[in-house]
Amino acid sequence: MLHEFLRNNREDLIERCRVKVNARPRRDASPGQLQNGVPMFLDQLIRTLEVEESTRPTESTRISGPAGGAQALSEVSVTAAQHGKDLLELGFSVDQVVHDYGDLCQAITDLAVERDAPFQVDEFRTLNRCLDNVISDAVTEFSYQRDEIFARKLAVESNRRLGFYSDELRNHLGTASLAFAAAKAGNLSLGGATGSILERALISLEKLIDESLDDVRLQSSDPAILDVFSLSKMIQEIVNAADPTASHGTCTLHVQPVDTSLGLVGNRERLLTAVAYILQDAFKFTKPNTEVLLTAYGAADRILIDIRDHCGGLAPGVEETMFLPYSQRGSNRTGSGLGLTIAQQSINANNGILSVRDVPGTGCIFTVSLPRHTLPN
Incomplete structure (x- = not known):
């Protein structure tokens, strides 16, 4: 049976995966990095196969999720999501997330051929279902976390722009105030040079305010501003x-x-x-x-x-x-x-x-x- 083959060769399969991972550019897998990846998934795969041989085979979906790509909470989905998040934090790309689990499939196939181990069609179907779910969940969480990081960077950039906007607003307002004070103190005509400075400052203020109002209109429907x-x-x-x-x-x-x-x-x-x-x-x-x-x-x-x-x-x-x-x-x-x-x-x-x-x-x-x-x- 496949679950017995996997259990008996667990350490060999993990080591084969580690070798394949380390052979790829920019990927040196330590035991800590793989904690929520291949070893844990291999254990979940073994338990899934064992449950499907029991009197309650449908309970296996709680471990590895259903077939057909339907979203469902399972042990596999939780650990795969954590693995995808870990790889993102380490600076890896989405294709490396996929390859991590593809390595296990290849390692199982290679070892089965070497040992001439026969397996049933249903067992391979279960293997494919588990791989499909674990890759989907890992990539999904990887993509979501990547988008979250991008959104935070946008927020930081927005705050930086707000700081520049405030400084510009203060500068133009200061220029306008000085020009008005000079015109008032010297009883100067607004048609002269001082009036021109005041006019340019007011035009700049108007432009800044218009641009800020456009930004407000674009963001007014953003649900992120709600509690x-x-x-x-x-x-x-x-x-x-x-x-x-x-x-x-x-x-x-x-x-x-x-x-x-x-x-x-x-x-x-x-x-x-x-x-x-x-x-x-x-x-x-x-x-x-x-x-x-x-x-x-x-x-x-x-x-x-x-x-x-x-x-x-x-x-x-x-x-x-x-x-x-x-x-x-x-x-x-x-x-x-x-x-x-x-x-x-x-x-x-x-x-x-x-x-x-x-x-x-x-x-x-x-x-x-x-x-x-x-x-x-």
């Missing part, structure tokens, strides 16, 4: 108020830890209420003795809040009408049928998107996607 609030605190408030026993007493709520550096911008109360509506809907339809899973995490420039229930899956056609007013998705007809409609409207009003994805035979996943912001220090 940013904590995603983790909002989720904690929702969880504290949530009641999984509202519909029946056998449902449990499981919440994944939330990165405390993640922030949101918008109407906090409306967003809090919207997510609470979705959570209560999940409690309502989840089958007895199952759980509702809530995860909130960053993915590139978005915040994703996933609420996964165990309703058994959606009936045909329900996915298309779920957010319509007075729509009901099951035999439980309690409530007005407006909760999800109100939630969608509130999320849309805050530049967000509410969607649902069916997991046949298991349940469905509601995803709230909102613009991502970093909390101020």
Whole structure:
């Protein structure tokens, strides 16, 4: 089996990857730099393959994420994002992020050929899925962090320009004041040389003010100038108020830890209420003795809040009408049928998107996607 092959040859594979990494220009990999990269991913790959051989194979997505490129919080996504961030801080490029994980795939293939180790098609399919997810998550976080650094540089440049603007404004105002004082003291005509100095100073002041007003108009719609609030605190408030026993007493709520550096911008109360509506809907339809899973995490420039229930899956056609007013998705007809409609409207009003994805035979996943912001220090 592939997981046994990987476990037995773990150190050899890591060393092969380190050799490949060090052979590339400007890339000298130390054990510390690789801590959140290849070794950790290799362990997650081994555990994924082991779970898929167990009686609960679908649980492997919590380790390595689903197939098909759908955004989802998993152990792989967290460590890959950290690895991408680490490489950016070390000054590497996005292609080096991709190569780091491609090296592992090549090392596994080379060693398998050398040992003449046969593997099943499903095992290679799992390997490809894990590699696809880890590369995607690492590159996504690398790109987001790079954009954040660029935005901070722009902010520094903007402050520098503001300092120059203030100095210019003070100089022109000083010139105008001196010219006016001289004209007043000497009872001079404004048609002379002193009047010309005053006129040029006033024209320069007018130009500076016009330019600054143009900048204000361009930035007036920027949501970054609004207050940013904590995603983790909002989720904690929702969880504290949530009641999984509202519909029946056998449902449990499981919440994944939330990165405390993640922030949101918008109407906090409306967003809090919207997510609470979705959570209560999940409690309502989840089958007895199952759980509702809530995860909130960053993915590139978005915040994703996933609420996964165990309703058994959606009936045909329900996915298309779920957010319509007075729509009901099951035999439980309690409530007005407006909760999800109100939630969608509130999320849309805050530049967000509410969607649902069916997991046949298991349940469905509601995803709230909102613009991502970093909390101020």
